[in-house]
Amino acid sequence: ADDGYDLWLRYTLAPAPQRAALHARATSIVAPGRSPLLASAVGELRRGFAGMTGVAPVMADRPAAGAIVLAVAGSRLLDGQALPLEGLGREGYVIRSATIAGVPVTLIAANGEAGLLYGSFALLRRAQMADWPARLDERSAPKVQLRVLNHWDNLDRTVERGYAGQSIWDWWSLPDWKGPRYTDYARANASLGINGAVLNNVNARPESLTAPFIAKAAALADVMRPWGIKIYLSARFSAPIEIGKLNTADPLDPAVQAWWRAKADEIYKAIPDFGGFLVKANSEGQPGPQDYHRTHADGANVLAQAVRRHGGIVMYRAFVYSEANPDDRAKQAYADFKPLDGRFDDNVIVQVKNGAIDFQPREPFHPLFGAMPRTPLMLEFQITKEYLGQNFSLAYLGPLFEEVLRADTMAHGRGDTVSRVVQGKVDPYRITGIAGVANIGVDRDWSGSTFNQANWYAFGRFAWDPDASSAAIAREWAAMTFTPDPRFVTPAVAMMQRSREAVVDYMTPLGLHHQMATGYHYGPAPWVHALARPEWNPVYYARADASGIGFNRTASGSNAVAQYAPPVAAFYADPKTTPDEELLWFHHLPWDYRMRSGRILWDELALRYQHGVAEVAAMRRQWAALRPYVDEERFAKTAAFLTREQHDAEWWRDASLAYWSSLSRRPLPAGVPAPA
Ligand code: GCU
8 A cells, every 4th residue: 555654665566667667676686594584685685676577586595697696795705805894883884896706796895794684684675766877886884873763752652742643662562562663673773774763752761661661672672683773761860769769760779779789780681782772861851860950960970880890871961941041042052061060980981962942843953062171962853743744744854954054163273064073073972873753653653644744754864864855864764755756756856955945935934933823833933922931932932022033142142142152153153144044043123124035024024934934835736746746645645735834834924924014014025924
């Protein structure tokens, strides 16, 4: 069925002329053994080629013409091949058209079996994309060690900020029943190189660390292991009190330290390759070390010491904000963590959201990147579109990921991009990682819409290679998910590449942010001002009044700009050098401020909203033209969602402009319709 369940691993029958050629290149498979990882690789190759050619490759002991040969370094099969395996680590691979024992084969070689698994998926990707040159020569290795999905899944199967149905983890039937969906989830991740999954919400329940849930997590670990995926758990900082019956969770208390050690031992007994803990502490009401006047480093280290002898790590989140920071919420993570640089144990990595507020349609990069030379930083993206229209919008996040990764922190000089910081190339990091808040649930299509699947895909591909291109990734995804026919792929990619900017424009143009409805974050609410804490109110972020609009984060305002490296700070301190796209993030400007376009700010703002709406209308037309290439079910759902998105885009434009014009008292420029 074309219900989206197969994601980008559809392996549909290739058109007749290509089918034979493909089969000739996948007649048989030679693999060095039957370990679980190899069984996954071989099973996927067989499944894929069986689907695409109609004939499953046979298993063979020695290479014959048209074989796919899997081999690890040191194998006699590689004698004389002179392969560039050095520097590929355990997970990288080489794919080559080669001649072995006189016959032409396709060689997948690696230093470790994980590399063979990833190489197998890479070969399948080429076959699916109909992009298999006569002489294959590909070499790839992940640039980041930890490529992890964060599931914000609760134990009752609700998903915080999830828009694709219930949690895929059926805690109730685990550990006894390990349904096939778990394996398909693991396959999809492995196809991208994702090698870790945090099973439960960062707003963690203490029960997730009790024996019954450890057993359930262990069952899932058993499913994931053959696909190279480690399991992690979110830990609630006060668990020693809630499930340990201690009267404190003070990280410097020896009883607390002993409790975490014993808990870690218990987990590792059930899950020998357990990855470690993810921790949200002293943020949004969660308990944490500051409850005991200890630092975040003290808090991270108590958990780190518990898992270290097992080889585990702690991912400690820097997403913190509290009432104590009324002048600018954007400054708190840096203020709390920067002074702790170098104070974290060596198996801790601090996980930082891409921006300093909260997964907005656009944010400048987080000032912590480049500012923690002695503390490894892990980048956290949100794949689920909490603030970008949730399941309905067709917003491809590749350009967002790319923009953040390419942002230049100028930490030590030009070119110190967020990507290089995260790779540990700006400052040498012992651990490197990228996390993505998953958009996965039990919906048949996993992600709530077909195009939301592209964001899972893009996250995985960027985690493997943070220097990748969003357009190239979109091409892969579109070709695999629908058809490699360029008459489909070219326009579909063009549509995807503009789709996130459309959301920015119709929701929060020119650097505006956090204008979404309170709590559920869907739809416009720029006028909301009366909530208990100032930073919960959209008016706190837009600061609009009769004189103008925008958040002054320069020295005359909150001075958040000072958290950036001096050249970046200087650039953002001046509205003349601040890009239009980030203008109102950093500056409060009069309504008649003269923009680069020559228009006044008010007119520019109104036109941006209108442009966002027009872009969605254009996407609807583009999609309609693609009908001949898409099956009925996926075509219809996407079309319906685009109709809904256009409605929402108009709602955003009209509601926002109605409110802003009550302050600016200016007429709408030509081309922007008056609110209905
Ligand atoms: C956002 C989101 C919360 C989430 C939090 C976090 O604020 O709205 O639901 O818990 O981020 O990242 O911890």
